[in-house]
Amino acid sequence: MQALNTPLQWLRWVLGDISEAQFYKSEFASLGLLLGATFAYFVGLKKKPWQGFEISYGSGLFPWILLSSGLGLLLSNIFWDWLVIYSGNWQPTFVAFVSLPAATVLMFGRGIRVALTGAIAGAILVTPCSIFIINYVCRPLELPYIIGNVLGMAFGSLLAFFLFYKFPCLINGQLKSSTSIEKEIEEEVTIVSETKVFGPKWVVRRMFSDFSESQFFANEWAGLGFLTGVLLAIYLNPLGIAYGSGLITKIVIAQMLSSAIAVVLWQKQWQKYGWYPTYIPISSVAPVAVLVFGGSFISILFGALLGAIIAPPLAAYISKKLATYQHPYIGNVVSMAVTSLLTIGVIHLIS
Numbered sequence: 001m002q003a004l005n006t007p008l009q010w011l012r013w014v015l016g017d018i019s020e021a022q023f024y025k026s027e028f029a030s031l032g033l034l035l036g037a038t039f040a041y042f043v044g045l046k047k048k049p050w051q052g053f054e055i056s057y058g059s060g061l062f063p064w065i066l067l068s069s070g071l072g073l074l075l076s077n078i079f080w081d082w083l084v085i086y087s088g089n090w091q092p093t094f095v096a097f098v099s100l101p102a103a104t105v106l107m108f109g110r111g112i113r114v115a116l117t118g119a120i121a122g123a124i125l126v127t128p129c130s131i132f133i134i135n136y137v138c139r140p141l142e143l144p145y146i147i148g149n150v151l152g153m154a155f156g157s158l159l160a161f162f163l164f165y166k167f168p169c170l171i172n173g174q175l176k177s178s179t180s181i182e183k184e185i186e187e188e189v190t191i192v193s194e195t196k197v198f199g200p201k202w203v204v205r206r207m208f209s210d211f212s213e214s215q216f217f218a219n220e221w222a223g224l225g226f227l228t229g230v231l232l233a234i235y236l237n238p239l240g241i242a243y244g245s246g247l248i249t250k251i252v253i254a255q256m257l258s259s260a261i262a263v264v265l266w267q268k269q270w271q272k273y274g275w276y277p278t279y280i281p282i283s284s285v286a287p288v289a290v291l292v293f294g295g296s297f298i299s300i301l302f303g304a305l306l307g308a309i310i311a312p313p314l315a316a317y318i319s320k321k322l323a324t325y326q327h328p329y330i331g332n333v334v335s336m337a338v339t340s341l342l343t344i345g346v347i348h349l350i351s
Contacts, residue, residue, distance in 0.1 A: 004085055013084075014077050017094035019226070021214040023251055023287035025094075026241040029229040036225020037062070037217045053209050055219040057106075057275075064110045065102045065216050071119035072096035076127045083131065089139075090243075092130040092149050096122035098283075099153040100160055102216040103327035107161070108171055117164075117171050126156030146288045146340050150333035157330050165325040198271055206270070206278070207259045213279035216329075227252070242291075250295035254286040258304035266312050277315040277332045281307030284336035285343050292344055293351065302347050311339040 004010050018030035041062045043051045056062040076096040083091045096119070104118030130152025138148040164171045211223035233241040234248055242248040258281035269276040281304065289303025312335075319331030 004081055010077070010081070013081070013093075014073060017073055017077070018097055018215070019229075020094035021098040021283050022211065022226075022255070023243075023283075023291070024230055024233070024241055024248070025243055026230065026233040028233040028236070029226060029241065032229020032232070033212060033215065033217070033222055033226040034066075036228075037066075037212065037215075037219060037222035039225070040217075040219040040221035043221070052205060052220040053218060055217055055222065057218060059106060061105050061110055062217070064105045064115050068101035068105050068115035068118040068122075069097045069215070071115065072101035072122035075119055075123035079123050080127055080131060087135075089135075090145070092134060092145065092152065093127060095126050095130045095149055095153055098214045098216075099329070099333070100126050100157045103157060103329050104160070104164075104171070106216070107325075107327055108164075113172055121160045122156070125160050126153055129153075129156040144288050144292055144340060144344065146284055147337050150284065150336040153333045154330050154337075158326060161326045165323075198267065203260070203263050203267070206263045207256070210259050210263070210279035210282055211255070213277075214283045218279075245291060247290055247295045250300060251287045251290050254290050254300045254304045255282045257300070258282060258286040258308045261304060262308035262312055265308060269312075269316075273316075277312045277319075277335070278308075280311040280315055280332055280336055280339070285311060285339050288340050289343055289347060293347060296351065298351050299347055302350065303343055306343040306346060307339060310342065311335050314339060 004013055012027050015027035015030045016025040019026055019033060022029075024030075037055060040052060040055045044054055056065055073094070073096050077093045080091060080093055083089075084093070100122040101115070101118035104121065105114055108114045108118075130149050132148075133152050133155075134145050134148030137143065138145055205220045208220035208223035208227070209218050211226050212219060215222075230241065230248070230252065238248060239246055242251055259278065262278035262281055263270075266276050266278055270278075285307030286300075286303045289299040289307075293299035315332040315335035317331070318334050319328035322328060322330060
């Protein structure tokens, strides 16, 4: 585990958190993601034909999402990184960057108060929920930490959005229902579909976009920058990424395979609904299977396959059952937990 004894080590830890949702934990991957996303945003402002999918679902909220997620990440580390130093164990300080802050901006729109409220709520609700589950459930039961990460996101976000709903003064923003958010996303993807890109080219673009979906960027330039940073990290030090496991190449292979299967398999759902959570295996099932089983062929194949088949429809089903004041991403992270546990159990039986 990386030490946090100097300002440079702390900075590397925080930057690594930005790419931790995909199991990379690398400052180079994180910087590649941010550079690609920023490029996509400015190109999108000029409405260039090669801008790709409009960043952050065409909401125009990318700067506010980045601000809220970034502040949430800083506060999460300021409030909780003492646990990393005190316990000597890894802690999920990254969860605030890929959960409630961004979802709050998407639900309530732009504004300093919205961004700050989302950031603070992420740091004081989501992060401690994940820390608690990991330290008191996952570690004693020897469960993969992904279970604690995503369930903490779900519980913390459910509580936060319930409080925002009951006490509007906390956020002082115009609440959007989950239905309206899905409609906005659908409209953005429908515009893309009208250009007849639902073919092989669209599949490749969607795969790259899915690599940046956990951070709510959802753009192929962001995903391409992300993977470029991963390749640079591998070139500089293969053990400096993916927790020093030496499995980064197999993780990326499993993620790419799972993404390809998911996007092709659920392409009609993309056409029908305008958006579909095909990104889920990239940020959960595929990499965790590789890490748990040491990168065996079975772990790569079944982690990719089961994640692509089960996780997206399960997430869509759960999201539709949520109250309208809850962001639908909560269904996605619950699906990550359920599908990861199921897949690990199946691979245990097979192997």
